[in-house]
Amino acid sequence: MKMNGAKIFVESLKKEGVDTIFGYPGGVVLYIYDELYHSDIKHILVRHEQGAAHMADGYARVTGKVGVALVTSGPGATNTVTGLATAYMDSIPIVVFTGQVPTNLVGNDAFQEADIVGITRSCTKHNFLIKNVKDIAKTIKEAFYIARTGRPGPVVVDIPKDVTMDSAEFSYPDDIELPGYKPTYEGHTNQIKRSIDMILASKKPVIYTGGGIISSGASKELFAFAELLKAPVTNTLMGLGGFPGEHPLFLGMLGMHGTYAANMAVTHTDMLVAIGARFDDRVTGDISEFAPEAKIVHIDIDPTSISKNVEVDIPIVGNAKSILAEMNKLLKQDKRLKGFVRESEDWKTLINQWKESHPLTYKETGKLKPQFVIERIYELTKGNAIITTEVGQNQMWTAQFYKFGKPRTFVTSGGLGTMGYGFPAAIGAKVAMPEATVIDIAGDGSIQMNIQELATAVQYKVNVVVAILNNNYLGMVRQWQSLFYGKRYSHTDMSHKPDFVKLADAYGAKGYAVEKKNDVLPVLKEALKSKLPVLIDFRVEEEEDVYPMVPSGASLKKMLLA
Amino acid sequence: MRHTISLTVENKFGVLARVAGLFSGRGYNIESLSVAETLDPSVSKMTIVTNGEDKIIEQIIKQLNKLINTIKVVDLTVTGHVEREMVLIKVSASGENRTEVLRLVDIFRGKIVDVSPDTFVIELTGDEEKIGAVLNLLKPLGVKDIVRTGKVAMQRSIQHNSIDNK
Numbered sequence A: 001m002k003m004n005g006a007k008i009f010v011e012s013l014k015k016e017g018v019d020t021i022f023g024y025p026g027g028v029v030l031y032i033y034d035e036l037y038h039s040d041i042k043h044i045l046v047r048h049e050q051g052a053a054h055m056a057d058g059y060a061r062v063t064g065k066v067g068v069a070l071v072t073s074g075p076g077a078t079n080t081v082t083g084l085a086t087a088y089m090d091s092i093p094i095v096v097f098t099g100q101v102p103t104n105l106v107g108n109d110a111f112q113e114a115d116i117v118g119i120t121r122s123c124t125k126h127n128f129l130i131k132n133v134k135d136i137a138k139t140i141k142e143a144f145y146i147a148r149t150g151r152p153g154p155v156v157v158d159i160p161k162d163v164t165m166d167s168a169e170f171s172y173p174d175d176i177e178l179p180g181y182k183p184t185y186e187g188h189t190n191q192i193k194r195s196i197d198m199i200l201a202s203k204k205p206v207i208y209t210g211g212g213i214i215s216s217g218a219s220k221e222l223f224a225f226a227e228l229l230k231a232p233v234t235n236t237l238m239g240l241g242g243f244p245g246e247h248p249l250f251l252g253m254l255g256m257h258g259t260y261a262a263n264m265a266v267t268h269t270d271m272l273v274a275i276g277a278r279f280d281d282r283v284t285g286d287i288s289e290f291a292p293e294a295k296i297v298h299i300d301i302d303p304t305s306i307s308k309n310v311e312v313d314i315p316i317v318g319n320a321k322s323i324l325a326e327m328n329k330l331l332k333q334d335k336r337l338k339g340f341v342r343e344s345e346d347w348k349t350l351i352n353q354w355k356e357s358h359p360l361t362y363k364e365t366g367k368l369k370p371q372f373v374i375e376r377i378y379e380l381t382k383g384n385a386i387i388t389t390e391v392g393q394n395q396m397w398t399a400q401f402y403k404f405g406k407p408r409t410f411v412t413s414g415g416l417g418t419m420g421y422g423f424p425a426a427i428g429a430k431v432a433m434p435e436a437t438v439i440d441i442a443g444d445g446s447i448q449m450n451i452q453e454l455a456t457a458v459q460y461k462v463n464v465v466v467a468i469l470n471n472n473y474l475g476m477v478r479q480w481q482s483l484f485y486g487k488r489y490s491h492t493d494m495s496h497k498p499d500f501v502k503l504a505d506a507y508g509a510k511g512y513a514v515e516k517k518n519d520v521l522p523v524l525k526e527a528l529k530s531k532l533p534v535l536i537d538f539r540v541e542e543e544e545d546v547y548p549m550v551p552s553g554a555s556l557k558k559m560l561l562a
Numbered sequence B: 001m002r003h004t005i006s007l008t009v010e011n012k013f014g015v016l017a018r019v020a021g022l023f024s025g026r027g028y029n030i031e032s033l034s035v036a037e038t039l040d041p042s043v044s045k046m047t048i049v050t051n052g053e054d055k056i057i058e059q060i061i062k063q064l065n066k067l068i069n070t071i072k073v074v075d076l077t078v079t080g081h082v083e084r085e086m087v088l089i090k091v092s093a094s095g096e097n098r099t100e101v102l103r104l105v106d107i108f109r110g111k112i113v114d115v116s117p118d119t120f121v122i123e124l125t126g127d128e129e130k131i132g133a134v135l136n137l138l139k140p141l142g143v144k145d146i147v148r149t150g151k152v153a154m155q156r157s158i159q160h161n162s163i164d165n166k
């Protein structure tokens, strides 16, 4: 059937199973918006395009599906760049459609023209400029395929206005023609066998896992793997939720703000099994002293992640889920397993001593403690909520004190560390899963970066709860200034800010301010029942620091402990 | 170490920018790069000369492979291959210099492609060694300008016993 490009666009999205678009209109996407006027695809009108990209990202992280945003050319498109870079660093599948000026004006510095394909080349997995209406369906098919397969990531599709107006025959292709794109899924059998030999010959194993466990849906397999080996597990920030936070084998997060036990364990291990993690500098600290005594097996879908930062003994390229399933099969039949578990008992005793001697903790003072607030949130939601965070201390305390039990329940900007991410991501998550309890654990600085989305939340009755850990500072930066810059708090004072309760009120949401410990639980309970989005202003201890802390670039064993 | 990489890519607009952006964004060096269509017009071939430690070269090859439009990456350095470069050399040639230049051009199987009363433009093809040698011999005579294409390279069909007829 012949139809215009805008209609082909909408029909193609339907073929991809898209139910929700986060978007913001403008001149060059008007044909598309005209088509959306009578489409049953839900459209969430954001208040800033950065919000749209983060919402699509939050939607993708909790569902595993591709999140979709739609924006106009020029400023609309450039406003999504931070959202794209955030999704790119954390390997999140989103497709952002940007309008473009008509093809005959492209390259003319036309009104609201930006070379968004050029601008986003280094912060997308791939991007496209569609020049002909005949290519719309095929390009959309490819964009979704690239976004969700292999190592997932964001894709931009730039569509000039005339292309949405022109007509063509619509037929959605069945096949993908991408001669250069063939992600590897199956791990090399021989490498898998060799890694089993290596693991079973070790005495002090540690399993170190990242976001790859979440994106490949491998948490069941990871659980079985750890249980078979009876080996301790540590997660990166992105990996939290991939292994039950309350499990006796769990060490907590490793790295700069990792637990004592996790950082000691990776420092002393003789066998590090890295799965879907990329040895980021926030994780390894001084790379030359990272896991110095260990043999390393590294499983990752992306060959460029392997041997990039750390030389590994056995690389296995492929999908974590299928590789772990294969390893579990081999382990179950392996006669050496029993002996291995026995031999590593001493190691686990040592680890338990580390856990007991240095648990995550904080000092009670008269004031409300941010960690206390997070503990109460955990207590109340029993680990069943979807938790997003902003960036800074709020994020690290959440990673430490909320014991994530399930994959896709922790939504945070790990790689890019984007302040202003958590709130729109929470909205995206809640739109995807309206029944879920969704809480953004925020900072007083970060929340102001995308606060405008409160209007979006109110309009669409997306009743998320924002728990602001209000310390009157850009807390994480202040902490660095306190520890490494002689307490010179240069431009990190955030005490000048709106009254969050009134602000919530002005937007038509509900606001609370909490100063006393005893009020934390009752207010949280009320907030979770609210029929409106909620902002809670928790007035917490101002100069609380996050510990443990490994100073930037230092070895993991050089943790500062309060 | 220096590596010559042969890159087969889809012939689409923006692909060169993706390759160049990969090198600049990650701080890798490009010594030379040449690109043109292949027998199949939907496919282009690039020859990239780069340098770096083994670890960097390994990353470069992996990163090139990761580009969606990349069909194939071969590090020719580790396989038998032939490589050639073309250079245009504008050289002063007046008086007795003229015969000396002509003699050198003849020895190295070059061509004179432009003549003026006091200059020649020489076209010369060869591997790096040969071009280097010619330039060294011509310099004392007065080289005014050169333009080089950058290397093109091709894997040998038979990986041993073949003769590189420079």
Ligand SMILES: Cc1ncc(C[n+]2csc(CCOP(=O)(O)OP(=O)(O)O)c2C)c(N)n1
Binding pocket: A390, A391, A392, A393, A394, A395, A417, A418, A419, A420, A442, A443, A444, A445, A446, A447, A469, A471, A473, A474, A475, A476, A477, A494
């Ligand atoms: C967009 C952006 N700008 C700057 C930074 C640098 N930065 C990291 S943490 C932080 C402070 C965050 O303050 P707040 O949101 O109040 O969180 P807190 O650390 O106090 O919990 C800043 C400025 C960043 N991560 N993102």
Ligand SMILES: [Mg+2]
Binding pocket: A443, A444, A445, A469, A470, A471, A472, A473, A474, A475, A494
């Ligand atoms: Mg703060």
